[in-house]
Amino acid sequence: xxxxxxxxxxxxxxxxxxxxxxxxxxVKACPPERDPVGFDAVRQAYERIxxxxxxxxxxxxxxxxxxxxxxxDQACPVNEGGTRRPDLALCQALLRGER
Amino acid sequence: xxxxxxxxxxxxxxxxxxxxxDAIQSLGYEALAEGKYRDAINHFKTLAxxxxxxxxxxxxxxxxxxxxxxxxxxxxxxxxxxxxxxxRRFESSPDPRYIALLLRLGRIPDALTxxxxxxxxxxxxxxxQVRSLIAAIDLSRDTPIEGLPADDPVYVDGVHARHALxxxxxxxxxxxxxxxxxxPFRSPYRDLTLILKAMLCLPQDCxxxxxxxxxxxxxxxxxPLADAARLVLLPEADFIAALPNAGEQSARFAMNLRGWxxxxxxxxxxxxxxxxxxxxxxxxxxxxxxxxMLGDTWANQxxxxxxxxxxxxxxxPAILKALPSYESFILKAWTTPRFDFHDQEDALCxxxxxxxxxxxxxxxxxxxxDALRVALIHRHLFETLDLSxxxxxxxxxxxxxxxxxxxxxxxxxxxxxxxxxxxxxxxxVARRIVxxxxxxxxxxxxxxxxxLDIAIATKAYKKAATLARRxxxxxxxxxxxxxxxxxxxxxxxxxxxxKNRPDLAFKEMETAIEWARTSQDKDRAMLMxxxxxxxxxxxxxxxxxxxxxxxxxxxxxASALAVVLQGSRLGLKTQHTLSLVGxxxxxxxxxxxxxxxxxxxxxxxxxxxxxxxxxxDILQPFHKPLIKAIQGPLPYQDYECWCELxxxxxxxxxxxxxxxxxxDHYPDKPLFVFHEYRARQIQTEIHRAHFWLDDDxxxxxxxxxxxxxxxxxxxxxxxxxxxxxxxxxxxxxxSLLPDDIEDTVDxxxxxxxxxxxxxxxxxxxxxxxxxxxPGLVNWVINYMAHNPPPSWIPPLDQLDS
Numbered sequence: 001x002x003x004x005x006x007x008x009x010x011x012x013x014x015x016x017x018x019x020x021x022x023x024x025x026x027v028k029a030c031p032p033e034r035d036p037v038g039f040d041a042v043r044q045a046y047e048r049i050x051x052x053x054x055x056x057x058x059x060x061x062x063x064x065x066x067x068x069x070x071x072x073d074q075a076c077p078v079n080e081g082g083t084r085r086p087d088l089a090l091c092q093a094l095l096r097g098e099r
Numbered sequence: 100x101x102x103x104x105x106x107x108x109x110x111x112x113x114x115x116x117x118x119x120x121d122a123i124q125s126l127g128y129e130a131l132a133e134g135k136y137r138d139a140i141n142h143f144k145t146l147a148x149x150x151x152x153x154x155x156x157x158x159x160x161x162x163x164x165x166x167x168x169x170x171x172x173x174x175x176x177x178x179x180x181x182x183x184x185x186x187r188r189f190e191s192s193p194d195p196r197y198i199a200l201l202l203r204l205g206r207i208p209d210a211l212t213x214x215x216x217x218x219x220x221x222x223x224x225x226x227x228q229v230r231s232l233i234a235a236i237d238l239s240r241d242t243p244i245e246g247l248p249a250d251d252p253v254y255v256d257g258v259h260a261r262h263a264l265x266x267x268x269x270x271x272x273x274x275x276x277x278x279x280x281x282x283p284f285r286s287p288y289r290d291l292t293l294i295l296k297a298m299l300c301l302p303q304d305c306x307x308x309x310x311x312x313x314x315x316x317x318x319x320x321x322x323p324l325a326d327a328a329r330l331v332l333l334p335e336a337d338f339i340a341a342l343p344n345a346g347e348q349s350a351r352f353a354m355n356l357r358g359w360x361x362x363x364x365x366x367x368x369x370x371x372x373x374x375x376x377x378x379x380x381x382x383x384x385x386x387x388x389x390x391x392m393l394g395d396t397w398a399n400q401x402x403x404x405x406x407x408x409x410x411x412x413x414x415x416p417a418i419l420k421a422l423p424s425y426e427s428f429i430l431k432a433w434t435t436p437r438f439d440f441h442d443q444e445d446a447l448c449x450x451x452x453x454x455x456x457x458x459x460x461x462x463x464x465x466x467x468x469d470a471l472r473v474a475l476i477h478r479h480l481f482e483t484l485d486l487s488x489x490x491x492x493x494x495x496x497x498x499x500x501x502x503x504x505x506x507x508x509x510x511x512x513x514x515x516x517x518x519x520x521x522x523x524x525x526x527x528v529a530r531r532i533v534x535x536x537x538x539x540x541x542x543x544x545x546x547x548x549x550x551l552d553i554a555i556a557t558k559a560y561k562k563a564a565t566l567a568r569r570x571x572x573x574x575x576x577x578x579x580x581x582x583x584x585x586x587x588x589x590x591x592x593x594x595x596x597x598k599n600r601p602d603l604a605f606k607e608m609e610t611a612i613e614w615a616r617t618s619q620d621k622d623r624a625m626l627m628x629x630x631x632x633x634x635x636x637x638x639x640x641x642x643x644x645x646x647x648x649x650x651x652x653x654x655x656x657a658s659a660l661a662v663v664l665q666g667s668r669l670g671l672k673t674q675h676t677l678s679l680v681g682x683x684x685x686x687x688x689x690x691x692x693x694x695x696x697x698x699x700x701x702x703x704x705x706x707x708x709x710x711x712x713x714x715x716d717i718l719q720p721f722h723k724p725l726i727k728a729i730q731g732p733l734p735y736q737d738y739e740c741w742c743e744l745x746x747x748x749x750x751x752x753x754x755x756x757x758x759x760x761x762x763d764h765y766p767d768k769p770l771f772v773f774h775e776y777r778a779r780q781i782q783t784e785i786h787r788a789h790f791w792l793d794d795d796x797x798x799x800x801x802x803x804x805x806x807x808x809x810x811x812x813x814x815x816x817x818x819x820x821x822x823x824x825x826x827x828x829x830x831x832x833x834s835l836l837p838d839d840i841e842d843t844v845d846x847x848x849x850x851x852x853x854x855x856x857x858x859x860x861x862x863x864x865x866x867x868x869x870x871x872x873p874g875l876v877n878w879v880i881n882y883m884a885h886n887p888p889p890s891w892i893p894p895l896d897q898l899d900s
Contacts, residue, residue, distance in 0.1 A: 099346030
């Protein structure tokens with residue numbers, strides 16, 4: 001299970017309101033009819049940190065270890081909409097069949 | 100060291116040369132079918148020396164093709180090309196796969212020569228395929244392929260394709276669109292145009308991107324580009340999982356397109372250095388190395404989780420020492436085992452140490468995050484520790500009550516404690532907490548509901564009615580409150596009847612009728628009111644009773660049952676009620692009537708549960724007609740329903756009779772053996788007698804248990820297993836021994852152990868080992884009951900001494 005703060009893209013110090021807005025934003029990105037798995041992950045993350053009580057309970061009792069994605073997102077998050085086009089040489093390598 | 104000798108296998112040629120042409124041909128095709136292409140080539144070559152082309156050429160071509168594909172799959176491209184060149188000698192026009200291989204090996208002039216030869220054949224399909232291959236290679240080069248005719252579509256469209264690709268890489272999407280427009284539909288660059296159009300939709304319209312990429316065939320010359328683009332569409336977790344197997348160029352392409360910075364890409368490479376699913380130890384190393392980038396707090400919190408994931412293996416004191424105090428105490432609390440009572444104390448101590456770290460040994464200010472942390476730990480202790488020891492439980496209860504001071508604004512803590520004490524039937528404490536809660540949250544429906552439940556539990560019906568009204572004002576569709584209000588008024592009416600205040604009772608009943616949410620509830624209340632009117636000798640009341648009873652029961656016996664059940668709430672005995680309204684229950688009910696009686700009892704279970712111990716008295720006059728009808732035989736399911744229902748009504752007499760009838764009709768159904776046992780048990784509980792079982796009873800239970808297991812009736816098997824466990828002493832609640840003879844039996848066991856022959860001693864040891872001391876007691880009693888007095892027991896006077 002992902003780090004809920006990273007999944008919702010909020011700081012661990014965020015308040016209830018900020019987390020609620022982040023949840024709504026995340027749900028818009030993966031509505032249940034289009035991405036049920038993503039939606040479920042977002043909903044679960046929100047349920048784990050929606051109130052201060054839950055955030056502190058997460059801090060004290062949740063023993064889920066981080067995964068690769070958590071470490072990557074904490075260290076170098078991907079900027080939303082920040083796609084970078086690969087250079088031509090990379091495309092040419094793929095066209096030569098070099099996967 | 101002895102050198103390994105390579106033993107050369109005997110050539111199939113040598114074997115085949117002595118065979119007939121037909122036999123060699125068969126061998127060739129057999130080898131082909133088995134995928135032994137080298138052997139097949141040799142067989143067909145042998146055949147070529149002795150037979151005309153028609154006999155071997157097709158086979159040889161297939162064998163070359165198979166062999167070439169094997170070599171290509173192994174990456175042995177030069178060897179594959181040699182095979183394809185051999186094949187080429189027998190073909191009129193070059194095969195597209197041959198040209199593809201030439202292109203892959205960079206032998207462009209040879210490929211173009213073959214392409215020219217293919218152009219002259221008019222094989223448009225192969226030509227389109229080869230053009231697409233040349234187009235992809237042309238684009239992969241910095242400069243276009245030389246030597247293509249000026250009117251060749253690869254050359255003509257290549258100019259726009261090259262510009263489009265370069266523009267896309269630069270991010271000049273307008274230019275991309277312009278150049279793509281110039282490429283015709285049937286161009287060798289068609290797949291490239293689809294891929295570029297697909298990627299132009301990213302990241303906004305992934306659905307369209309996916310649809311466009313779906314049009315690219317797996318064997319397209321542009322497939323590697325399309326596959327890399329498809330990676331981009333995966334959800335992040337799947338994307339990360341797919342990256343290690345995607346190939347370096349594809350991974351880089353996809354990571355860039357997803358907006359991964361060079362730092363993120365580099366960190367990902369570091370994370371998967373030891374495999375696509377790194378273990379906790381490697382993740383810890385990476386976190387330590389990049390602590391600055393990750394932030395100290397985050398790194399520490401994740402480190403304790405990684406340590407916990409591999410606890411206690413691979414955890415060195417140095418790792419633990421490096422942790423800050425707060426995280427190290429959390430880790431200590433997580434990792435303190437709690438297998439038995441002493442461990443529980445350790446666990447409690449570990450969490451208390453953490454509380455000390457949080458509060459620095461002082462009382463936290465109520466309502467602060469630290470106070471909430473402490474309250475959460477108290478709750479955690481309650482939820483995770485075994486509280487069967489009463490002192491331990493009391494200690495935890497004290498902590499839970501402290502939570503109300505620590506976090507006075509947390510309604511959750513109040514609700515939890517109220518529910519806890521309600522379940523524990525400690526209504527006094529529950530009421531105190533409800534009052535505190537209501538003082539703080541007077542409008543809160545949860546608090547009002549809790550107060551309502553307590554009022555009903557303490558038979559404060561007037562208060563309950565007021566509370567239910569308050570809830571319904573705030574939450575008009577609150578079913579629980581509406582039902583509680585109805586029940587409260589009816590119960591209050593009963594109370595007034597018992598106080599000999601029919602005037603007030605009628606008033607309460609009227610209010611109950613007003614609040615009834617279902618027609619059945621309304622009929623029940625009206626039936627009760629009519630009964631009270633009968634008692635007050637109101638004219639027409641008996642007729643009203645009959646009408647309401649018929650509405651509730653619908654059939655004769657069920658109607659009478661409805662009257663009796665409501666009468667019992669007014670404190671009326673069954674026979675009295677029946678004689679008051681002139682109802683006769685002598686007639687044996689038909690199946691429909693019987694079913695209605697059952698349904699009625701079922702519906703009333705909620706309301707009569709408090710009176711369950713009186714159910715035998717209420718139902719007693721109904722036993723005769725009911726039993727006559729239940730004698731049946733009825734279907735299995737009917738007996739099952741009756742038994743389950745009666746087990747809850749606690750009318751043990753009727754329950755036992757029905758269970759015995761069911762056992763008679765369905766001797767192979769273990770469920771009824773269970774019910775018969777339960778009925779006997781309930782009967783003895785009610786009469787506060789001791790429940791005696793003989794050997795036959797135990798044997799029947801054991802047989803039924805085995806039968807239930809073999810029939811796959813898991814629920815019955817479990818119920819019987821629980822009974823047998825209790826009988827054999829795994830549960831002390833079902834002792835087979837009355838207290839007053841316990842000492843005598845203890846003495847008897849001692850005598851057995853002192854004087855019994857070896858074979859008896861062994862049996863005793865075995866029984867005690869398997870079923871404990873109570874099991875041994877049972878065994879000794881049975882032994883004495885079924886055997887003549889053993890000769891090895893010394894005379895009584897010697898025993899006394």
